[in-house]
Amino acid sequence: MRLTTKGRFAVTAMIDVALHGTDGPVTLAAVSERQRISLSYLEQLFGKLRRSGLVDSVRGPGGGYLLARTAAELSVAEIIVAVDEPIDATQCGGRENCLDDRRCMTHDLWAGLNNHIFSFLSGVSLAHLVAQQQAVAAKAMETRKAPAGTKPCKVPVTAAA
Amino acid sequence: MRLTTKGRFAVTAMIDVALHGTDGPVTLAAVSERQRISLSYLEQLFGKLRRSGLVDSVRGPGGGYLLARTAAELSVAEIIVAVDEPIDATQCGGRENCLDDRRCMTHDLWAGLNNHIFSFLSGVSLAHLVAQQQAVAAKAMETRKAPAGTKPCKVPVTAAA
């Protein structure tokens, strides 16, 4: 389990698809413009997401990508695993020879920690993130009368379009 | 919160110090040999760990590094944060201008997820990892009579020196 910006891009894009895919496929061009992620990079990421069975693709005009399951059934862990390289995890696992004690210690140690993180992220669904975000947006709408400019980056009231 | 092999190296090295630092400082040369991590890389990592107050250093002959606190008081989260770059986290937070709705959505979204992961890893102490590993080692010792060679990478019985 690795956590980099690559996985973030993937999750962000998936949330975009979840939000905008309610009535038909979402084109990567649209995601690219909204999320400011390069189109070709998205193509790479969605190629992996598709091969992992997380999204379905529709070709031709009016086509695009759709979630293969509901947002509630798609976990953050799945998305990150799909786009991140298999990760050699522990240098000794398999091909590499096991040099000495400590090496193996590291192996088991990280395998255990990986499991923890993985199971944690498996419990976080796309729907959960969306709901959380919408709650923040709703809260921001109520406190809109607060002095403008206090915080440059704030969730706009039109977020959940 | 980022999770890469860099953080793993740091945690692995810290565990090595925890295990071998019971009676005096541990030299990076020893850690380097045991964990097969390049000495200079360790120096870089421990420079950060020291500046973050996670380890204390002793110079001169017989010197080395010691945990600044007990293993139970050192969390995995602290170690990873210490060695990983500050991480720009969200492209819009501060310097960057907030282009549109979605940009900010990503911001809050990841900030939330970061908090989750961070608090989770904050609950995992160095002592916890060591204990977990020793439990595995103890178990391996009992089942030592199993046919040799079934699993090339196994925790040796002499691990908890």
Added chain:
DNA sequence: GTTTAGTTGACTAAATTATTCGGGTATACA
């Protein structure tokens, strides 16, 4: 049959990770 949009692969640039090198400084010890 033209346009839309996914599909694929190769190629490049930038960033990060990992390593190497070459010097320093503080301290124990003889």
Added chain:
DNA sequence: TGTATACCCGAATAATTTAGTCAACTAAAC
């Protein structure tokens, strides 16, 4: 006082990953 040990520091480098670009191709709608 000298010398060896081991931390300390910064620069340079190689390898890998991330991010972006380009070009050609395929499937489907109209």
